[in-house]
Amino acid sequence: MKFAISAEKIRKSYRLGTLGYRTFGSELRSFFSPRYRAEDNNLESLPRCENGFFHALRGVSFEVPFGCSVGLIGGNGAGKSTLLKILSRITEPTSGRAEIRGRVGSLLEVGTGFHPELTGRENIYLNGAILGMRKKEIVRRFDEIVDFSGVEKFLDTPVKRYSSGMYVRLAFAVAAHLDTEVLFVDEVLAVGDSEFQAKCLGKMGKLSSDGRTILFVSHNMSAVRSLCSECIWISDGTVRMRGKSADIVDEYLRHGTSLAQLKLSERTDWTGMGGVVPDRLDFVFRDDTGGYALSLAYHTTNGDSWMMPRAVIDIRSADGVSVIGLDSVCSGDIPLKAPESGCFEVTLPKDIILRPGKYICDIRLIGAQGAMYVLENACVQEISPRMPSSWVNHPSSASLFMIPQTWSLTGVR
Amino acid sequence: MDSSEKITVIEASGSHFGFKWRELWECRDLILLLAKRDISVVYKQTVLGPLWFMIQPVIMAAVYSVIFGRVAKIPTDGVPQMVFYLSGTVVWNLFQSVFNSAGSSLFANSALLSKVYFPRLAVPISTTLSNLVFFAFNMAVFLFFCVWHIFRGDSVSISWWALAFPVLVVYAAVSGMGMGLWVAAVTTKYRDLRFSLPFLLQIWMFASPVVYPLSCINSDGVRMLYWVNPVAVAIEANRLMFVGQSSLTLNGVFIGVCSALIVFVSGLLLFDQVQRNFVDTV
Known part of the structure; x- marks a missing residue:
């Protein structure tokens, strides 16, 4: 049978390091050194990073029949766009x-x-x-x-x-x-x-x-x-x-x-330049304020302070629909220079009531030079039903969250 | 699916040269549209529009007349100064603009080329075409001065060689593009060249007989060296056709054509090699 698209053992490798800023000598040496070769029959077992090479794709094979629409999914940095x-x-x-x-x-x-x-x-x-x-x-x-x-x-x-x-x-x-x-x-x-x-x-x-x-x-x-x-x-x-x-x-x-059940320190699937690592991310309901709150503790890896710190947290429902986007630049209280370890806190207004279910957070930690740590599925939180008694009969079970609302009815003469 | 169905094969082509001429031919509409874009974008929001391409060479030639003609007193072989300097300037402008725009074609369009595929050679070809249009304006000014001086009875004459003018244009464009392809290929990885290019071009201009006649070079050996430079050959040919005062020899034409072809073909091969993966390094 013939296919519209057939791909066979596609590999794409990049040399790691700053290309183009090397010295003339190392440029000459790399010109004469043998090119990287990989055994074609065992590509999938290659480590993704090895000997100064990054294998963005390690032997991707698939077929797509005529007239078929195929979705390509995967986390950030999985290789979809390269493919x-x-x-x-x-x-x-x-x-x-x-x-x-x-x-x-x-x-x-x-x-x-x-x-x-x-x-x-x-x-x-x-x-x-x-x-x-x-x-x-x-x-x-x-x-x-x-x-x-x-x-x-x-x-x-x-x-x-x-x-x-x-x-x-x-x-x-x-x-x-x-x-x-x-x-x-x-x-x-x-x-x-x-x-x-x-x-x-x-x-x-x-x-x-x-x-x-x-x-x-x-x-x-x-x-x-x-x-x-x-x-x-x-x-x-x-x-x-x-x-x-x-x-x-x-x-x-x-x-x-x-994945989100794992501790943040055990996660290896993050991308970014590095330099800052989150220690824990908590997504809780605070009884004292009566609203949801998130806290994100971090430390920098080299003991320096973190310049122009910015944290972005996206909250998704379990079926992938983005519910709330939180970004520390929306607040004026973030210093330009953050200590080598610290904790971001964000509180949501107490009037926002999330629909019961599982929620997943993606996090991005950004510094002066760009994204330092990007992690999808950083934590998962089960939200239990927590409705004020007057809301028990709230009809819109399909909406993502509920907010207080003021209704009135006036007759028109 | 019908039998004329197209199959695209994607694989690492390694170092072999498989030039896809047919693909290039198929995107001729794109080449023309890109050239049209470059031309019409230049006019936007200007009052004088294309007239600028006529004013520029006149001003340059006037400046040269003052500096090199009046002050430095470099001879012009008895040719009226404006005609002499224009004859060199228009050819140099053509070469230089084709060279520059082909040279920056990959780098300047990297955002576009990393989002969509079409034969990358379409970009330098289209910039060359648009520069040919600009050259036509330059050339019109030059011809106007020639005719005016002939009318006044100065020592300017248009020879039958002028019929071969299209060959001259193609020659200058091809050699400029060949050099440009080299630069485009090398700058994707090493940007050093982008910084040295402006003054290299400056030196190149003075190494070409733009502001002086080749007849003031007396040594035969040095003159041989001049013929390796395609710009020198093109300028002297231009003077042979429209001015009537030239040092061009058959030998010179032969050497000049050979060197231009070598540069063009090697540039083409190198460019083809680099464009395959340049998105990863640019």
């Missing part, structure tokens, strides 16, 4: 081989190659050509694209004068009319408002029912579940599981929850 970049030919694999049958289009970003000085009309042509459309194809579908974008009045205005919403709509309109048999999509849906995201999802659903082969990278589990019939779970640069979307997504979320 997509290799399949879209932006960079070459270090070894391995893939075959793709049919015309290929890839959407790794909305509005790639848009030029702010050009008008909407000029950008439609340019962007279409960059995505791989022929000019006559664009001419033929031009009216459709303009219709879809809803910016016909501003077609001859430079896009730098567009609102950001119009800009994204126009860019997506071009991308949505990319008429290829195989399509790679990477988190394009992460931009834009919810109406726009729904439109994107609808368009993708239509493409896949038209018999296009789609490979879709996303962190949005509900989107993956509804759009893709199958799913591939990438973890640490290899295929960890594949199968029916519903099963794989469930397994992936369960895995996240089980």
Whole structure:
């Protein structure tokens, strides 16, 4: 049987260290030293970091049948985006081989190659050509694209004068009319408002029912579940599981929850530059204040203070829906220089009542140079029903949380 | 699926040279649109628009007339100064702009090229095309001065060689692009070149007969060295065609064409090698 996409033992290795800032001597030596070679039959057992090499992908093999939409899921740094970049030919694999049958289009970003000085009309042509459309194809579908974008009045205005919403709509309109048999999509849906995201999802659903082969990278589990019939779970640069979307997504979320049971100090799956390590993350209900509170204790690894400290905590429900985003920059009380060990505290207003269930926190610790420690599934918290007595009959069981509300009814004469 | 179905094979190509000409041909619309973008973006929000491409060389030639003609008293072979300096400046501008824009093509477009694939050679080709359009404006000014001086009866003459002008343009563009491909390939990893390039170009300009005639180089050996420089050959050819005063020899043309071809082909091969993984190093 022939497949639309077949990938065989794809490996991508990067040399660690600061490339391009080396001395002439070491440059010469590395030129004459033998290139890294790995035994092809045993790629999966390679350690991810070894002898100054980082293996972003260690022997990824899979097939996608014609007309199938496949979701690609996995944590940060698992290798999903690298895989997509290799399949879209932006960079070459270090070894391995893939075959793709049919015309290929890839959407790794909305509005790639848009030029702010050009008008909407000029950008439609340019962007279409960059995505791989022929000019006559664009001419033929031009009216459709303009219709879809809803910016016909501003077609001859430079896009730098567009609102950001119009800009994204126009860019997506071009991308949505990319008429290829195989399509790679990477988190394009992460931009834009919810109406726009729904439109994107609808368009993708239509493409896949038209018999296009789609490979879709996303962190949005509900989107993956509804759009893709199958799913591939990438973890640490290899295929960890594949199968029916519903099963794989469930397994992936369960895995996240089980990881979150581990102590933070035992976790090795974090990414970032390092320099600061969290000691514990607590997510509790405080009886004294009557609200939820989170505390995040940390220490720096080199004993120095932490410059421009910033902590971000995302609280998700067990099925992957983001519930609350907390960011220390939202508060004015964070010093520019944090001691070598300390504790962030954040209290939520006591009026917010979370729906009972499991909640998972992702954390990001950021310093002056960027992300230092990023960890998904950092902790899991079971929230028990904690409703004020007057709320017992609260009807909206589907909403994520409840807040006090004041109602009134006045008759109109 | 029909039988004409396209199969894309992705694998590590190692060090072998598999140049995908067909792919390049298939993206010709993109090349033209990119060139059009570069051209129309230059005019945006300017009053004079393309006229700038005519004003620039005139000002340069006027400055050269004062500094090199009046003050330094460098001879111009009896040719009116404006015509002489313009004949060198327009060719140098073409070479230099093609060189510069092809040289920065990968680096300047790295955000685009790391998000979407198309044959990367499309970028330097499109910048070369847009520079050819700018060159046309330069050339129009030069021809205007030539005709005006012929009309006044100065010692300027357009020869039959002018019919071979398209060959000259292609030659200058190809040699500029060849050098640019080299620079583009090397700068993705070593940015040193980006800093040294401006003054290298300055030196190169003075090593080419832009502000002086080649006839003031008396040594045959040094003159041979000049022919290795494609810009020198192109400038002298330009003077042969439109000025009527040139030191170009058949030998010179031969050496110049060879050196340009060597640079272009090697640049192409190196560029092809580097573009495959440049996203990882840029």
